[in-house]
Amino acid sequence: MLKGIIVLLFFQFIGECISKLFSLLVPGPVIGMILLLIFLMIRKSSFKSLDNAVFIHLRYLPMLFIPAAMGIITQVDILKKEFWAILISLLLGTIIALIFSAKLMDYLTDKKAKNEL
Structure with a gap:
């Protein structure tokens, strides 16, 4: 170790x-x-x-999220002011990541199927 x-x-x-x-x-x-x-x-x-x-x-990985959560709590005024920008970027980022992941999985499964033939 x-x-x-x-x-x-x-x-x-x-x-x-x-x-x-x-x-x-x-x-x-x-x-x-x-x-x-x-x-x-x-x-x-x-x-x-x-x-x-x-x-x-x-x-012990979950303990690393505590400082980030505290940082968010201390920035409530900025979060209120930029709420819509944050929400839209989170939604768009999630959708883009899901689409990319799905396309990558399709590509990899097609490639694996071709290699097995």
């Missing part, structure tokens, strides 16, 4: 370095997560210690 935590911290560190070096608006942990995804896609599998480290962290 220690190896898994070290891998997670390594990718977060690399992401932070890239974010600071190039003055990006994207947070370092997000860049690190994308790099970890690319690493795992190239490797085509995970390893036991990384799986264990991730499983332990996933138990």
Whole structure:
């Protein structure tokens, strides 16, 4: 499990370095997560210690939403002022994501069916 935590911290560190070096608006942990995804896609599998480290962290994931909820509560005046813009963007974003996901699933299932023939 220690190896898994070290891998997670390594990718977060690399992401932070890239974010600071190039003055990006994207947070370092997000860049690190994308790099970890690319690493795992190239490797085509995970390893036991990384799986264990991730499983332990996933138990505490809901606690990460508490600061975001508190941030929303403190910005009620802005939410009231920009209610319609927020509502429309949420609805449009959800619809676009659903359409994209459905098209991607159609494409992938068609591709899988062609490969099985």
